[in-house]
Each structure stands twice: as C-alpha cells, then as structure tokens.
Amino acid sequence: MHCGRHFVFACADMFCSPFYLSNLTSGMMNNSVIARNLLGNLLPFLPMGILLPVLFEKIKRFGWFVLTQFCVITVFETIQLLTTTGSFDVDDILLNLVGAVIGWLLWLVAQRIYAGMRIRHETKDLAA
Secondary structure, three states, X not given: OEEOOEEEEOOEEEEOOXXXXXXXXXXXXXXXXXXXXXXXXXXXXXXHHHHHHHHOHHHHOHHHHHHHHHHHHHHHHHHHXXXXXXXXXXXXXXXXXXXXXXXXXXXXXXXXXXXXHHHHXXXXXXXX
C-alpha cells in the first residue's frame, strides 16, 4: 500500500524517502530522538568496519568493503520488513553504511600506524 512516501507492507513500515533526517534541522524531532537515531544506526556496524578487513583479505579494498556492507545491511533491513519486526528504512541503510565506513577508516588508520611503527622498529634494529 502506498501513502505518499511511506509504504505499509504486511503491517511493517517501509520508508523509501532518503534523508528524512533532513527533518532534524526543521525542528520536527527533538535532540534525544536525533541522538538515538544517529547512534543507533552508526554504532552497530562500526565494528564490522574494523573486523571484516582483518578477517577477509578481499575486504581490505574499499570498494569490496562498501559493496559487501551494503548487501549485508540491505539483507538485514529486508528481513525486518518481511518478518514485520521493524521498518525497512533507506536512511537506516545509509547510516549503517556510514558507521561501517567509519570503522573501516579506523582500521586503515590503525594499519598505517602499525606499519609505521614496524618500519621504525626494523630500521632501529638495522642501525644497532
């Protein structure tokens, strides 16, 4: 069933209008709702951004990582829709993906710091 930008599917909600978070600046939502929505969608997938590149060599490449995470997140959202345990929300997909990318960037920074420390240590050993 279609009602504007809001779809109802078997008693589950489907929000297909991206960036409903633009309502945040219009004063339609209070700060606690904003914080809960942002943190609740960013934080759960942040560890995936750190762990997946450690576990799978191919996912160390950014393109593969984003594609994999997008598919996983979309499957989770679809399961919520089909099981009527939540809502299928495009903004949730985008925010979950941003959280995962933040985690991947943290992993990348940690990798570079570790590589730099290792090179310094090896250079120091060669000089001694």
